[in-house]
Amino acid sequence: MSDDYRPPPGRNETREQRADRLWAELLQEVRVVQTGVQILLAFLLTIAFTPRFAELGDVDRGIYVVTVLLGAAATGALIAPVSFHRIVTGHRLKPETVDWASRFTMAGLVLLLAMVVSALLLILRVVVSAPLAVWLVCAALLWFAGCWFVPAIWLRRRSHGDG
Helix, strand or coil, X not given: XXXXXXXXXXCCCXXXXXXXXXXXXXXXXXXXXXXXXXXXXXXXXXXXXXXXXXXXXXXXXXXXXXXXHHHHHHHHHHHHHHHHHHHHCCCCCHHHHHHHHHHHHHHHHHHHHHHHHHHHHHHHHHHCCHHHHHHHHHHHHHHHHHHHCHHHHHHHHHHCCCC
């Protein structure tokens, strides 16, 4: 948020009021996504302690390790706004905090996408043939990207006259 902030049409708010509003919206978004990441990561962490885990081959174990690391990274990125806010609270940095928190949240969403795709690959390799698993995971990746990112990017470009 630059210092030459001008409220968008239809809004009459100061730079600080906008930062407060955006912060509240961001927290709601992060709450939703954190729950999903935590549930998926918890499930993944238990897999290593099941009897069937010992039957996995090296490739599937590698996919498992990558999936767990992606889950840990997504968790870190999605919790980062909280620690960032705690550290800078009281220093009149709310607009900058919102910018950083938004970046961490986007990073967390991308890591979550990678985690889900990786988890799907692991599970589908166990359930169906490896080539079919890859095709199904590619389809899922396209679906998630199409739901999570493409419409927002399209709308943003359209609203700026770029598309």
